[in-house]
Every structure is written in C-alpha cells, then in structure tokens.
Amino acid sequence: MELTLNRLTKRYKDKTAVDSLSAALTPGLYGLLGANGAGKTTLMRMVCGILSPTSGNVALDGRDTVAMGESYRDLLGYLPQNFGYYPVFTAMDYLLYVAALKGLTKGAAKVRANELLETVSLQTVAKKKIRTFSGGMKQRLGIAQALLNDPKILVLDEPTAGLDPKERVRFRNLISGISKDKIVILSTHIVSDVEYIADAILVMKDGRLVHQGRPEEITASIAGRVWECRVGPEETGRLTARYTVSNLKHEGERDMLRIVSDGKPCESAVPVEPTLEDLYLYYFSSETDPGIPGEEGNR
Amino acid sequence: MQILLLEMKRVVKSRMTWIPLLVAAALSVMISFSVISDAQYLSVDQDGKAVKITGMDAIRASKEQARPYEGTVTEAKLRDALAVFQNVSRKYGEKIPTAEFYNKLVPPSYFLNMIGTVYAGGGEEQDALGKVNPDDVGGFYRRRSEVLKNDLEAKYPGSQDVVRQARKLNDKVRTPFVFQDGYTSDNAANLCVLIFLLVLIGAAVVSGTFAADYQNGSDDILRCTKNGHVKFAVAKLCSSVLIVLAMFAVCILIFVLSVDSAYGWDSLRTSVQVLFPLSFLPFTVGQAQGATVLAGLLTLLAAVCFALFASAKCRHPTTALTIVLAFCILPAILHSVADGNIADFLTCVLPTGGAGISHNFFNQLNQSAFVQIGPFRVWAPYLTIGAAILEIPLFFVLSIRAYCRHQAA
Ligand SMILES: Nc1ncnc2c1ncn2[C@@H]1O[C@H](COP(=O)(O)OP(=O)(O)O)[C@@H](O)[C@H]1O
Ligand SMILES: [Mg+2]
DSSP: OOEEEEEEEEEETTEEEEEEEEEEEOSEEEEEEOOTTSSHHHHHHHHTTSSOOSEEEEEETTEEHHHHTHHHHTTEEEEOSSOOOOTTOBHHHHHHHHHHHTTOOHHHHHHHHHHHHHHTTOGGGTTSBGGGOOHHHHHHHHHHHHHTTOOSEEEEESTTTTOOHHHHHHHHHHHHHHOTTSEEEEEESOHHHHTTTOSEEEEEETTEEEEEEOHHHHHHTTTTSEEEEEEOHHHHHHHHHHSEEEEEEEETTEEEEEEEOSSOOSTTOEEOOOOHHHHHHHHHTTSSOSOOTTOOOOO | OHHHHHHHHHHHHSHHHHHHHHHHHHHHHHHHHHHHHTOEEEEEOTTSOEEEEEHHHHHHHHHHHHGGGOEEOOHHHHHHHHHHHHHHHHHHTTOOOHHHIIIIISTTHHHHHHHHHHHOTTSOHHHHHHHSOGGGGGGHHHHHHHHHHHHHHHHSTTOHHHHHHHHHHHTTSOSSOEEOSOOOHHHHHHHHHHHHHHHHHHHHHHTTTTHHHHHHSHHHHHHTSTTTTHHHHHHHHHHHHHHHHHHHHHHHHHHHHHHHHHHOGGGGGSBHHHHSTTOOOOOBHHHHHHHHHHHHHHHHHHHHHHHHHHHHHOSSHHHHHHHHHHHHHHHHHHHHHOOSHHHHHHHHHSTTTTOOSTTOHHHHHTSOOEEEETTEEEEHHHHHHHHHHHHHHHHHHHHHHHHHHOOOO
C-alpha cells in the first residue's frame, strides 16, 4: 500500500497554503511537524478528499483517490483539527451514527463503539450528551470515531490538542500500538508527541516539505549546529537576543545555554547531539512561539 | 436505511425541529378553532333587535334556514329565489327592514348571487336582479355558459385556445348544480393560510439540514466516510422530507377533520359554481378542497426541496434561512406589487408559488387566469402544479450534487 502525493498544491487568493508538495507514504506512522500556518491542515484535508487541490493529486497504489471515491473513503479515518458534533447526541449515539455512515452493520457498530469507548476511557460517559464533555473528552471521542472502521489510512490533525499530559501518553501508546499495517499521518506542533513513536518525520514550512526522514536521520541533518555553553549572566542576555536558545538553565553563578546556530555562537561552546526539538527550532526559529500545548492557531 | 433512521432520530430530537413542529400543530388547532368559532348567524328577535349567534350554533341555524334551497339547484328554485327578492324589493324599495333581509334574502343568497352574476351583463348585480324576468331564469344554465365564453373572449381577445380549454372543462361541470349549506370560501381561504404557514415552517426547518453541519464542522468527519457522499445526502434529504410530510399530514388532518365535520360533510357535495358562478372547474367544493390540499402538498415538497438545495449551497444556516424565507414571501410580494404576465408566471412557477394568502390556490382553481408561455396559454393552476412536479426532483438532485461538491473552507 502506497499513498502518493503528487505535486499537491492549494492556492488561496493571496496565499499558497500547500505548494507543489510530493511524498510517497508506505505503512507507518508519520509525524507531520510544522508551525501554525505551515499548511498541515490544508494538506490533510486534501489527503482526505474534502478539499480539492488547486493542482496535483493524491493516489493510492497508483489510483487517483478522488476517482476511487467510496472505496477510498472506506479505508479512511479522519480526525479534523476543529470538528463539530451534534450537541443532542450522546457519545454512544454519535459513534453509532458515524459507524452507520462508515457502513458497519448495527451489531458490529455496537461492539466496535463499546470497544473504542473503552480504549479512549469514555465508557463511563457513553450515555452522556457530548454537550457536557470537556475539550479533552471531545478530542478522545474524535479519535474513537476515526478508528471505527479500522482504517488503513488514518489522518489525525492535531489529535493531542486539549489533552492533558496523562491523556497524551495514553494516546501515544494507543497510536503506536495500532499503526502497524496502516498509514498514519499525525500533525502536531508539539515535538514530543511524535519524537519517539514516529517512523518518519515530515517537516513542513510555508506549504513545502523541508525535511523528511527517520527521526534520527533528520536530526543528524543539523549535526554540528547545536551547541552548549556555560556563560555569565550578561553574556546570556546577549546570546538569547541573537540566537535561538532551545534551553536555558541557571547553574549557580553561571547559565547553561543550548543554542541552535549554524556557526559557533561563543568561544566556550561545544557541539552536542541534536534532538527533534532542536530541529524544529532550527526550521521555525524565525516564527513566534513553537507551540504551547492546546493552543489553536487556525483552521 | 440505517442511516435514514438514525438521521431522523437525530433531527427529531433537535430543538430546532420539534419546536417548529409543535408550533405548526398549535397553529393548525388555532386556525381550525377560529374557522369554526367565527361562523356567524344573524337574525332578529320578536322585539326587532338584531341577534348574533356564533360557532356551531350559527352553522346549525344557517343550515336550518337554507334547507328549502338545498339539493339540486333547479331552475324552479332559482326562479323562486328571484321572486322572493323581487317581492321584497318591490314592497320596500331601497330600505329593506333588517328582519325581512335576514329572514327572506339571506337564505337564497347563493342563488341570488348566481342569477346576479349570470344576468348582470356587465352591470350591477343588484340592478340585474331587479330587472330579470323570472321566466328568463329558465335558461340559466345555457345563459351561464354563454356569459363564461363572452367573458373569456373579452379577457383574452383572439385567443380561441383559452376559450376551447375552458369549454372543455366547463363541459364536464355537472348541471344542474348541487347545493348543501355549510362549506364556505372562507374555509378554503383559511385552509390556504394554513398551507402557506406550513410551507413557511417546513422550508425554514429544513434550511439548516446541510448548512448547519457545514458551519459547526461536523460535516468534515461525516463526508469522509464510506457512505458520506450520495447515500448520506439522500438519507438527509429523505429524512427532512419525511418529517415535513408528517407535519403536513397531521396539521391538515386536524384542520380538515375538525372544520369539515363542523360545517357538515354533506356540504362538500356543493358544486363550486354555487360559490363561484362562472368557475369552469368541474368539481364539488369537497373535490376542490382535496385539490387544494394536493397542490399544497406539492408546493410544500417543492419548497422543501428548494430549501434543502439552498442549505446544501450555503455555508451558513442563516444565509440559507434568509434565502428560503425570501422565496416564501416573494410570490405574495410579486402578486401584490406587480401584475402582468411575467408576475403571474413567476408567481405560479416559483417553488413556493402554490402557497399564498392573497393568491390562494382554491381561488385560482375557480378563476379563469391563463398565463402566457411563448405561444401557449396555460391555466394558472396547471402551471402551479406542473412547476412543482418538475421542481421536486430537480431540486432533490441538485441538492445531492451541491452537497457532494461542497468544499469545506
Ligand atoms: N480558506 C482559506 N482561505 C485563505 N487562506 C487559508 C484558508 N485556509 C487556510 N489558509 C491559509 O493557509 C495557510 C495554511 O493553513 P493551515 O493548513 O491551517 O496551517 P496549519 O494547519 O499548519 O496550522 C495559513 O496561512 C492559512 O491562513
Ligand atoms: Mg492546522
């Protein structure tokens, strides 16, 4: 099974959200990393077929997914970034409703819905109206909904938004457990969501894929560009103003700085092994805020 | 099928649905009640004071009084009615005492109206009634057909086709007419008001069907599912249509059952010509009422399918609702501000055209309005019904297409 994105482009009036993006995805978990506005959502909506590309296409094993229609959608599970729900529905009602649309029989739908409610720890509130749910509960229900048809292609747009740390860990384990024979695309702007579970990382910036590869490969690409140095307080001020500082720690009189920079930032700096977070900062250093959990940028 | 059931369950549970449905039911009860309680019967007591009876008692009293004239409208009965009028007016001139008026002239009023209309010859009916020789009334039915033909020729000069179409229908009109007191054209007008309100409510209720999902984002997940395109659209359309049909059936049944049983089922046998002497509709008022309900049903379906189309096209339910409401009142506005063929044509052809208060379908059935379409002239009720029959599948299919092609922002 191979999902290919062929020069996928989406242009809005004055903005190219996704710019001639090509990729070939085989089963595995893909972490789609990018700042707010990078074009992740736009890309995923095109992969799911709810947004028509300005040009280019998405193909599954060589067949155009728009032409495949129903048979492609049957393989698809999608969790949008901001999704709506019917407030009168209970969690169970909602899952049964989506299951019917996914073509599950009534009996199978009941079994599957119960299983998934258990998986996302919502079984105790299965009969509660969605209206009364917290953000994290809604998000978990959204994840359950995406898994109903045991999709072969699972597209999750910022699935961890609104989850608390404990739920994030649970979610990570869940996803890494199910991603074996599936193509899972998970977008996030939080590096730690995908750092240890992704088989590959796709880094997106201004509508293009700027990097793609296994997490360790991809961090290797900035080897020699991450530094650590121990400096005095006035030096700290100068360095933070000039460079991208990925970490700052006070150690008594002196400060320990971790800096992402092409050149050596100061005399005492020594190169260290880069992490995915350093990589992220390397690419998005010019942008504001690399991401606060739960923050929503756009849609 | 499973999708349809779940969708109907969901829609019915929603407050945006059941509140309007309850309002519709309440309105039909209120209108039915007012139609019955508004019935009036006027008379004069022994002291010469006017007495007004209303409601069921009035209906009963009126039937009692009309009894001598009920049954077949024979030329003899017409002659009697005319004789009564001429005696009273000869005796009192212009100043007819109230008691005489209520006791003598009200019971044959339909008959006097028929004679007046047919023998007016362009002048005042009252004058005509004074002048007609009672012996001439023997030729009433023949004379009526001639007047009808002359009127049409005057209204549509040079259009033999109109006269031919009208004659064809008129030949099927059963003569002599039948009269059973009870059903009035006010009842039909109120039925049309109810239908108009049901069309308004029905179209408004379904206007959120797709647009609300677009707006709240729930559509994104649903359209990514296996059955999320055509099948889902069809299920949503059918669920909306079925719910609105149920509303229509319940509300119309409330009205027809209560009003017709109050005014008397036998009065439905009355020929429409007793109410509208120059109508060429070969129906009894009961059949005309049925046709009005049927046309209302078709109009409702056309309006609902149109509203669903608007809903599938618009990103916001408020936009869809605004468009739908505008289209619901457009025929009424067109009808009152503009006249001429184009306005008539649009009034009939709009998806909501069959429902209106000023241009109600029952009246349309009994009038001789022909709309010009190219070289043809079509009787307005045919056009109204024909347009609705075409628009129902048209907008149904267009809605599916619009939904499947919708692009989330
Ligand atoms: N409907 C739209 N019209 C115009 N611009 C849009 C629209 N949707 C997204 N964009 C723009 O496209 C860019 C990419 O957006 P998006 O795909 O949502 O990014 P991400 O999900 O990575 O945060 C943003 O700059 C956004 O403003
Ligand atoms: Mg996004």
